[in-house]
Amino acid sequence: MRLRLRLFEFEDLPWFPPIIRSGMMDYLRFMISNLGTYRPIAPLLAEGLRRTGQRQLLELGAGSGGGTETVWQALNEAGVKQLRITLTDLYPQPEAWQDIAEHTHGAIGHEEAPVNALAVPRNLRGFRVIFSAFHHFPPDAARAMLRDAVRAGTGIGVFEGAGKHWWEVLLAWTVLPVAQLLLTPFFRPFRLSRLLFTYVLPLIPLCTIWDGTVSLLRLYTPAELQALAREADPEQRFIWQAGKKRHWWGPEVTYLIGWPRSQ
Structure with a gap:
């Protein structure tokens, strides 16, 4: 699917009720974590950490931290020890x-300020x-994010838990809403809201369907990610890689990763 539309997502709107945004983020965290969506990119991140000599990940646009625990676990299994992550x-x-933080005994911490x-x-x-969030940024902002990482001299990895296929849109309209209705009582931490x-006023599932569909339409392809990286780093201070990693049970992760050449 090459179509790319810049439609709005509810969670991007400043006036959008935080209580609804939190409910949507809780759903994403549960699904991404339990499906192990980002496990396939652990070797890429392990290589980036090795190249830069770091043991710290700084997650941008973390939402409720969906997938971060499984990435932390996968990196530990890949031999990256004493890893710390800041959301x-x-x-x-x-x-x-x-x-x-409680489930990881403090290995995954956070910054409370925006x-x-x-x-x-x-x-x-x-x-x-940045996981599942790079598509929120239009090209100018996406380049600015990559440029800021280049300027700071740190590595950066951009990961989207989809391959931009029409069948993924169909899932967002059918299977995933049913899963959300069935699994919501099991999300943690528990919230009556x-x-x-x-179930009473179904704003969370309806907004999730819309945002999930728009997310797929806004997703950057690997070629577009490479182009953004070239424009953000015209002096080629970073080594960049873009592509897709397939999970063992089918779904893909689209990615862009880069680190300083000097390291």
């Missing part, structure tokens, strides 16, 4: 992040990663 977002989710992924404070260090806005 950040323009709309922080401290309640969800605290739950992750963090702009286009201008990351210099005191926040680590190999930068999540049940209210899923």
